[in-house]
Amino acid sequence: MSIDLLDTPIEFLKGVGPKRAELMRKELGIGTYYDLLTYYPFRYIDRSRFFRIAEINSDAAYIQLKGKVSNIQMVGKGAGMRYILTIKDESGTIDLLWFQGINWIKDKYQVGTELVVFGKPSLFNGRFNIAHPDLELLSEYLSSPADPLHPLYNTSDKIKQKGINSRVLSRMAKSLVLQLKGIIPESLPASLIDEYRLIGREQAFMNIHYPTDMEMLGKAEARLKFEELFFIQLRLLRYKFTRSMKVKGVVFAHIGDNFNSFYKEYLPFELTNAQKKVIREIRADMGSGKQMNRLLQGDVGSGKTLVALMSMLIALDNGYQACLMAPTEILANQHYKTISRFLGDMNVKVDLLTGSTKTAQRKQMHKLLQSGELHILIGTHALIEDTVQFNRLGMVVIDEQHRFGVEQRARLWGKSETPPHILVMTATPIPRTLAMTVYGDLDYSVIDELPPGRKPIKTYHFYENGHEKVYNFMRQQIEQGRQIYVVYPLIEESETLDLKNLEEGFEQLEIIFPKPRYQLSMVHGRLKADEKESEMQRFVRGETHIMVATTVIEVGVDVPNASVMVIENAERFGLSQLHQLRGRVGRGADQSHCILMTGFKLSSDAKIRIETMVKSSDGFEISDVDLKLRGPGDLEGTQQSGVMDLKIANIIRDEAVLRIARKHAQLILEEDPGLQMEKNRRIVAQLNFLNRNRTDWAMIS
Ligand code: ADP
Ligand code: MG
DSSP states (O other): OOGGGGGSBGGGSTTTHHHHHHHHHHHHOOOBHHHHHTOOOSEEEETTOOBOGGGOOOSSSOEEEEEEEEEEEEESOGGGOEEEEEEEETTEEEEEEESSOHHHHTTTOOTTOEEEEEEOEEEETTEEEEESOEEEEHHHHHHSOOOSEEEEOOOOHHHHHTTOOHHHHHHHHHHHHHHTTTTSOOOSOHHHHHHTTOOOHHHHHHHHHSOSSHHHHHHHHHHHHHHHHHHHHHHHHHHHHHHHHHOBOOOOOOOOHHHHHIIIIIOOSOOOHHHHHHHHHHHHHHHSSBOOEEEEEEOTTSOHHHHHHHHHHHHHHTTOEEEEEOSSHHHHHHHHHHHHHHHTTSSOOEEEEOTTSOHHHHHHHHHHHHHTOOOEEEESGGGGSTTOOOSSEEEEEEESGGGSOHHHHHHHHTTSSSOOEEEEEEOSOOOHHHHHHHTTTSEEEEEOOOOTTOOOOEEEEEEGGGHHHHHHHHHHHHHTTOEEEEEOOOOGGGHHHHHHHHHHHHHHHHHHSOTTTOOEEEEOTTSOHHHHHHHHHHHHTTOOSEEEEOGGGSSSOOOTTEEEEEETTGGGSOHHHHHHHHTTSSOSSSOOEEEEEEOSOOOHHHHHHHHHHHHOOOHHHHHHHHHHHHOGGGSTTOTTTSGGGOSSOOTTTTHHHHHHHHHHHHHHHHHOTTOOSGGGHHHHHHHHHHTTTOOOOTTOO
8 A cells, every 4th residue: 555645635534524624734733644643632531430429529630420410500691601500429419511502502401311421620619510521321321332541632712613622533533543444554663563562553543542441552652652753863863874974074184283282382271071072072073084063062161162172273283274153243253352362372363254344354354265374264144155265164163053044054065075074062951862852963072061160150039129139239249340240131022122121221220330430331132233342342351340231142252250140030031041141150260149030920930940040050950941841842953853743752751762762763774774675664664754745954964
């Protein structure tokens, strides 16, 4: 049978038709047989057990009971009208309520009718009732008992009004599975199915939609989770394999003068062990003949810039140029200065190219790049403009990669005949499991150690009535020669309002910290680049005491003398953002402080975020909490990874399955990189099916 059968439009399923199909597609994203097959129930209810009415003590779950109608009432008028059926069993009574569809229900049952009731109790005025339950005559129930595990499917209000509720979806799914019986292709090799005692694919689809019992449901879930994670990993690793087979990398065979003299004479401190380890990994990649695609993760302040610089020096030692790309002009500037300072009087020519580089300068730079006299170019997006041509580009470093799209990275390749080695750096720690998926096609290095002598930043939470205390504290710190950041949220949808907040905050601070004793700077996204830069520079030079800013300073800015970070409306920031902001202080020798200001009303999530920040300074721990709060969908970089499309597996809970799936994907590709062996035939068919509508990113990273 052809696998394309699964792509049959859903309207052809019995009982669907064009109108319902359109609704299902629009509202639920179910357009084909396959979509419905993989539209899994979100929960199951055990219908094999009847509750006694007196036993009901929680509104947490759906329950089932049976009893006789003991009273029927119509209460209220117009929009407030309710229809109430009271049900009685040997233990007590409970009211069933209808607010809608009253005309339909009102004459259906009489006092004395025996019913099976199925629904979710809620507590009202100290009594449980059930609104809009499912009802069935006891006699009917006994003649054909319902499936023991009753699946619940997500629906939308709109589609429910048109009569497609969870029950109807359940019926559709069931009839589809029965119709496809015997023709759903297996997608996993027999060896894997055996090794992990997985059930077959068809059986899994059946039991996920109408389980025979709990045990089979568990097996169906296990099988489908494995399949889902396995194919995501296989696809990612395949990109990696294909790339490493087809794409030759520049070989950097030796370490020369630049690297060595920098290491011996210019490096102002000892590298941390983690930095050394990562540099070794990078060296190994660069010498291997394969093109490096490596992700470098390291918490804020862990010293990634230095690793980047030393990697670039290796490129120079082998006669190649290097470039470093940063997401903002401020950052590019800063990298330029840091790197120039590190290099001192070494014979390495570095320059800076950003949107505000003047044309004449730019032309000069282009010339030097083409002739090879310019060794390291640092910049923003301006770097990927077409007119920039290198003589021999061998190494590209991308800082804070989540701001660069896959396509932008791809354009860098065009800058050189052989694709350059790529090092992507990120300070947004993400849990390992997620990294395996989001960056599953990149090699992965981590700096898990901070340079010695860093004092942990002290973090406090104040409600808005604590401002007075905070101002006093700020004054003390300024007396001691420290500098301070005050950050306001700036979130796009309410940008004008936020800007007003920021400006009002600034005005207030100007009153509390009056000139000439105190000097303030302000930086926000609406300023022109050169204004931003000059305000920033005043702060960097220590001419201003307080930097009032939006999150534009979130990434990478390095002012060691700044020791206090005050975050206003901290409840509006995400965890990783708070962590990034906090990372702006604690860079010098002094004790640093982070103060989170919030309103009195905090959502439960906001409370957890604030508590986590106060309690922990470990980026990986924080990212774990973040992932649990938000789910993977909101994390940067998840869009292309398939995490977003997960239908049954859970990146947090199913870590063990993920690891096994990845291991096997790896083993299979090592043995059969082209997937040409007979035993991998099923895998290829399924991959082709999954890839049928997909752009191939295989050559890009
Ligand atoms: P990030 O990883 O956040 O980009 P940076 O590269 O900006 O971190 O480094 C943070 C600070 O730590 C810088 O001031 C840098 O000079 C310093 N630093 C980096 N490596 C070391 C080290 N091994 N020992 C001491 N200080 C270091
Ligand atoms: Mg950095």
